[in-house]
Amino acid sequence: MKRFKSPFLCVITMCALAVSACSEHQAENHDNTNASLQNVEWRMTSTYPSSLLIIGTMGKRVQEEIEDLTAGTVKINFHEPGVLAPPFETFEAVSYGAIDAGWSTPGYWAGKVPALQLFASVPFGPSAPEYLAWYDYGGGRQMFEDLYHKHNVHSIICGLSPPEAAGWFKKEIKSIEDFKGLKIRFFGLGGKVLEEVGASPQLIAGGEIYQALELGVIDASEYSMPAVDYNLGLYQVAKHYYFPGWHQQSTFYELMINLNSWNALHPTQQKQIEAACAANIRLGISEGEALQAGAIEKLKAEGVQFHDFSPEIITELRAAWEKVASDLAANDKDFAKVWSSLQEFRQRYKSWSERGYLKE
Numbered sequence: 001m002k003r004f005k006s007p008f009l010c011v012i013t014m015c016a017l018a019v020s021a022c023s024e025h026q027a028e029n030h031d032n033t034n035a036s037l038q039n040v041e042w043r044m045t046s047t048y049p050s051s052l053l054i055i056g057t058m059g060k061r062v063q064e065e066i067e068d069l070t071a072g073t074v075k076i077n078f079h080e081p082g083v084l085a086p087p088f089e090t091f092e093a094v095s096y097g098a099i100d101a102g103w104s105t106p107g108y109w110a111g112k113v114p115a116l117q118l119f120a121s122v123p124f125g126p127s128a129p130e131y132l133a134w135y136d137y138g139g140g141r142q143m144f145e146d147l148y149h150k151h152n153v154h155s156i157i158c159g160l161s162p163p164e165a166a167g168w169f170k171k172e173i174k175s176i177e178d179f180k181g182l183k184i185r186f187f188g189l190g191g192k193v194l195e196e197v198g199a200s201p202q203l204i205a206g207g208e209i210y211q212a213l214e215l216g217v218i219d220a221s222e223y224s225m226p227a228v229d230y231n232l233g234l235y236q237v238a239k240h241y242y243f244p245g246w247h248q249q250s251t252f253y254e255l256m257i258n259l260n261s262w263n264a265l266h267p268t269q270q271k272q273i274e275a276a277c278a279a280n281i282r283l284g285i286s287e288g289e290a291l292q293a294g295a296i297e298k299l300k301a302e303g304v305q306f307h308d309f310s311p312e313i314i315t316e317l318r319a320a321w322e323k324v325a326s327d328l329a330a331n332d333k334d335f336a337k338v339w340s341s342l343q344e345f346r347q348r349y350k351s352w353s354e355r356g357y358l359k360e
Helices: 007-036 057-069 087-096 114-119 128-137 140-149 188-196 206-215 226-232 259-263 267-301 311-331 333-356
Strands: 040-046 074-078 101-104 153-161 167-169 183-185 200-202 240-243 251-258 305-308
Touching: 040 057, 040 087, 057 074, 057 101, 057 153, 057 251, 057 267, 074 267, 087 101, 087 153, 087 251, 114 140, 114 188, 114 333, 128 140, 128 153, 128 333, 140 153, 140 333, 153 259, 153 267, 188 200, 188 311, 206 226, 226 267, 251 259, 251 267, 267 305, 311 333
Parallel strands: 040 074, 040 101, 183 200, 240 305
Antiparallel strands: 101 251, 153 251, 167 240
């Protein structure tokens, strides 16, 4: 009996064979690509300890993500602050090539490149989605890379966190006058704003804030989000907790890489590192948003007094920021360029944000 061969069955069989051959070819190409990649192992210093929730753990997470995504061809070994270099000397260490990489935030390098502060957090600045939109599609990334490349550093925005609290205070802040003479630990451009209204801001590493508050070296301090602040135990030495975080509505974190080390990577490895950072940004913002409500409940149970700054204080702080930004732009052309770009983007963005989102 003559067996009938279905044309359809023949087509399916031929397609299956073709797919199989294609898959084998792709797998072979993948293996060949990995075989052609040079194995790289870097040391990475950090300005944050790995135990620090979100801010530090993002640094550890990206180390693991990069090793996984590159199938082990790139290993970046995270080192705790001070092991390879003092935290606030990360910029120099990476720039000179003493260390291949660093985990930090651009706001720490105001003394080197003032404009980099605008890539960390901005007083009265954008929320996380708007900040990312400007960075990715508003010209931010190109300016960011140009600023760093002048110093032999290639930096990648590699983490993002939601709004911070406005700080811990031993006494209530009832008017703008209460800031005068106040010794306060404060970060970045927000510190310059407080200086403008008469405070005495200081930049103190996170691990030293508790002791500084306890001993009276400072009267107040901001640091991070409620979940992070709770773990630092700041509620034990200051009971007045203020909101909103006018100085940091969102914060960028970075993976700094020596430019020569970056350029020596295969393009595939560069793309893999960028992909790991993109994943880290998503995880940072989602984890950051998820943990705050629980932390607030714990802080309330500890007797923390929550406060909102009055509208009058917020108005005064905003006016001080506008003056600070104007002065910085007048004295530094790079700052002026970045600030102008961000302002123009935000002005255009309003036509969307004011229509697209519900008003509470």
